[in-house]
Amino acid sequence: MTKQKAAKAGLWSALDIAFRQGVQFVVTIVLARLLTPEDFGVIALLAFFATLSIAFAQSGLTAGLVQRQDTSRAEESAVFWWNLAVALIFSVVMVAAGPALAAFYEIPVLRPLMWVAAAQVILSALGAVHSALMTRSLEFGQLTKVGVASSVVAGVAGVAIAVMGGGIWALAAQMTAAAAVNTAGLWMVSPWRPSLHWRFRTIRRILNFGTWVSIGYLLEVLYTQGSSLLIGKLYGVRDLGFYNRAMSTQLLPSSIMAQIVSRIALPLFAARAEDLDALRRGLRMAIGLAMMLNLPLMTGLALLAPEVLVVLFGAKWLPAAPILTILAIGGILFPLHAINLQLVLAQGHTRIFLRNEIAKKTIGVTCMLVGSVFGIVGLAYSQIVYSLLAAIVNTRPSQVSLGYGLIRQLRDLTGIFLATAVMAAGVLALKILLDMEPLPTLVICTAAGGLLYLLTGFLIRSASFMDALSLLPVPGFRRPAAEREGT
Secondary structure, three states: OOHHHHHHHHHHHHHHHHHHHHHHHHHHHHHHHHOOHHHHHHHHHHHHHHHHHHHHHHOOHHHHHHHOOOOOHHHHHHHHHHHHHHHHHHHHHHHHHHHHHHHHHOOOOHHHHHHHHHHHHHHHHHHHHHHHHHHHOOOHHHHHHHHHHHHHHHHHHHHHHHHOOOOHHHHHHHHHHHHHHHHHHHHHHOOOOOOOOOOHHHHHHHHHHHHHHHHHHHHHHHHHHHHHHHHHHHOOHHHHHHHHHHHHHHHHHHHHHHHHHHHHHHHHHHHOOOOHHHHHHHHHHHHHHHHHHHHHHHHHHHHOHHHHHHHHHOHHHHHHHHHHHHHHHHOOOHHHHHHHHHHHHHOOOHHHHHHHHHHHHHHHHHHHHHHHOOHHHHHHHHHHHHHHHHHHHHHHHHHHHHOOOHHHHHHHOHHHHHHHHHHHHHHHHHHHHHOOOHHHHHHHHHHHHHHHHHHHHHHOOOHHHHHHHHHOOOOOOOOOHHHHHHO
16 A cells, blocks of 8 residues: 555545534534433443443454455455344343343333434344445555535434433434445445355454454453442432543544554554564554644643533533543544554554453453542543553553553653643643633633644654655655655
8 A cells, every 4th residue: 555545544544434423523512511410321321232232243343354455345245244233132131131121220111212322223234244344455445435424414303303302212213324434335335245254264264353342342342331320329410421422522632543543554554564663663653643633632622621511512511521531641642552452453463452451451441440439520530540550551562562652652752741741831821821611712822822832842843743744745844864764
């Protein structure tokens, strides 16, 4: 794959994720003003069961299709039917468990809502193979169109039902519509169709990779969304709504950064799995680009959390501000985690992937349980501790295979950390001096902070800034030869 093709794929991937997440975020802003924190708390519980079932149903097989460059139509078809069969089984289990879950959490509406979650699991399975094959071939242009269409249709449906007084069913309708339109769109733009080949032995080669990945993904879902179960039972859906709103707001910029790079990292890394020098350069470039954007965004979000929540969602969400500040600090290294994980998968080291996931989730669950003693704020602080410890685990394979571990990765980010520190000092001083209403404070501090960050980056000649510009069509810009040699 050429650099030009990768750059084009990255652009389309960025547009897909940015548009999809952007539309979703705008819709969430509207719904947050129409609905209550309790509504969002209940839907967070529902999302946990749906996401966990999807992870079980797809068994890591779709990730296996992306990692394998030479799958046959028989293998792809077998993966499709396997995904669908397991999805149907888990959908039945979810519906059957609805009454018990509604009684356990004392939320009667959970019972009918489980039908919505079950439908989402089946719909996701129907489009999983199409999405995987298009991702492998870097067809992000088509994925962008489908993603934007599904987000817009789902958003309109959700807002319309909320305006009509539908309450939590507005969020449920949004979930179902997004899955339905996305799957229908994938079938329309992709020429791939499954054959009737379904024999289990056909997918053994992919299953060897997918099983380990699946277990890792399950552990990730249990950890990242398991807090919903804990908060919902111990502190109620209102506090869960606040925590979920803070977490969703924090995850938006950091997950976009990680998804954009990670989405093309696996197929690109997999294509060069035997070229260690190329992998090292690609890893360094990917981490630098993602962190160059994520670090100032997370820092700014931590400093301006009250203003962000009030301006976007309304004053009723202000109790989530301390949680958002803490979670934003915990999200600073998010792209570094994601990209290092993609390298492990691209090299086919699934056992290492699983071993590391078990180690991390053991650490994470311990942090979460200890943090829960101190309420939802304690849970938020546990995310910072977990992120730091998980970074050691996630970068260990890179150290072993490429000689490019956590210390060297952080050292290469020194310029970005310095520019962010200067930006943070300026924003904090400006916020104190302004003492204005949330909206003007947010606008002025964001503009001033962004400008200060960019100026500092150029003045110190940060390698990550220069790398980013070298990939963009900036007229007349070309990195000095000495700097290019250093990369």
